[in-house]
Amino acid sequence: MRSVCPVPEEQQPLNEYQTLQDSWFFSWVCRPGLGYYRPLLWIWGLSWLIAAPVAAASFRPSRAGVEFIVSAAAGAALPVLFAQIQLYSGWRHVRDRLAAESVPYEESGWYDGQFWQKPTEVLARDRLLASYEVQPLLDRLRQSIGSCVAFIGASALLIVLLRAGL
Template sequence: MKPMRESSPQICPVPIDQQPVNEYEALKSAWLYSWGQVDLLSYGKNLTRLALLISFIVSPIASASFSVEKQPVQCGFLIVLGICLLLSLFVLRLMLGWRYVGDRLGAETVTYEESGWYDGQVWRKPLEVQTRDQLILRYQVNPVLQRWQNTLKLLGATMAIDILIWTIFRFLH
């Protein structure tokens, strides 16, 4: 009988669902988290649909704050601000999920629990596993993280411009 090499995946003590590569697979197949991997047009459509859904929540709040008949511009600026804010929180949550998996893929060790929170263990990844995980991180996870970060920057800029124009409009009227 030939002895198993220490780097053999068969002797990996980390439970299947806590292995970074399997966490990545689960994340990329999850409905909302997969949005970061679709083509740019589909990504934009998904965020636009979500923004429209959010507008149904934000619009009544904005119209209760400002009269649509008397202050339509202020009401519109508040709606845009609310949509961008809630959309940013949504994108931030998705980005943090991807970052968590990316951090686990990029680490040299894997922290895991065998049966509960009280028995945490650490497993050092063999070189082959580290190399595979680094490739997944570089070519699969990092582009998604970059897309989420760019989206947050765009939403932040939109909110800043919205607030600036709203402030200027307020002083002019």
């Protein structure tokens, strides 16, 4: 199978999938349970080092403590959101290449793009992998991205309501 495939090893969808699974960053979403959320919580916690001083410039902690905490928490959530979007982008790219009937590739990197039509067996294997391995990861990411966006939006709404005196 690999001998007839003209796509360079590192550009083959199955190998791209395995590379993401083995990578330090992209493997986060593959971890069960809290294994996925732990690194995101670390990012959120470390982001407070930047978000808290910015929030303190807008809301003095001694006068507007709740607004300060809410705005710092929302600001610290932005790097978490960006990390999740990067994870989603990488996994979506691999899912799309696994599910595609043909794979674009570059042989030498000098704009000599080619397309390889996957044989039926390879296409069936890749689509199963895309459906049963990668799609659940994308669903998990989509859900956590939605939660993060909802948190940031609810925080902004809460600050507006607090500033309005409601």
